[in-house]
Amino acid sequence: MVAESNDIDFRTFARSVGTIVTCRAGEAIFEHGDVADCMWIVLSGSVEIESVHKLIEVVGVNYAIGILSLIDHLPRSATARAREDAELVRIDLRRFRFMVEEMPNFGWYVMRQLADRLRATNAAL
Numbered sequence: 326m327v328a329e330s331n332d333i334d335f336r337t338f339a340r341s342v343g344t345i346v347t348c349r350a351g352e353a354i355f356e357h358g359d360v361a362d363c364m365w366i367v368l369s370g371s372v373e374i375e376s377v378h379k380l381i382e383v384v385g386v387n388y389a390i391g392i393l394s395l396i397d398h399l400p401r402s403a404t405a406r407a408r409e410d411a412e413l414v415r416i417d418l419r420r421f422r423f424m425v426e427e428m429p430n431f432g433w434y435v436m437r438q439l440a441d442r443l444r445a446t447n448a449a450l
Contacts (some may be wrong), residue, residue, distance in 0.1 A: 333430050336414070339366040342424070343414035348407035356429070359401045361394030363417045370411025374442075376403040382445040383408055389438045395421055398403050 335420060345368070348354055354365060354372060367388045374381045374390065384390060390405050395418055416424070424431040 333434055335366055335389075335434060336368050336387055339416060340368070342420050343416040346413050346415050348411045348413065349409075350407055350409045352407050354405040354407065354413065355438055357400050357401055357404045361391060361398075361401055361418075364389055364391040364395055365413045365414045365415055367407070367416040368412040368414060372411060372413075373406050373408045373443075374403050376446075379449060381449045382442075389435065392435055392438055393442070394419075397402070403433065410413040 343366070348370075353362070357376065367384060367386050367390070369386060371383050371385045372388070372390060373383050391401070394401050425435060
């Protein structure tokens with residue numbers, strides 16, 4: 326099952342502030358241990374999130390990935406890989422900080438995404 330965000334749809338806004346990237350099925354978006362300099366919002370397709378070779382969840386459109394490492398400045402705690410051909414928006418740290426500070430709805434979106442990821446991780450354990 327692919328988790329899709331029911332929150333405010335940030336895809337249109339993300340397109341205007343980020344860089345659109347296309348990933349082929351099986352391609353890594355980021356790997357466990359990578360240094361984080363951006364987050365991603367899924368525009369189309371789906372992405373698998375795995376940790377220690379265990380599938381944590383599969384996320385779909387309007388879902389954000391890579392947020393945790395932007396917040397705590399630690400290496401990536403999981404690997405994200407395109408499950409199918411996917412289009413994502415890459416949002417760098419500077420833009421991420423601006424969006425969190427200037428757009429209250431984006432702050433709520435980020436918190437919801439983190440809560441969803443925590444619940445998925447707990448369920449996978």
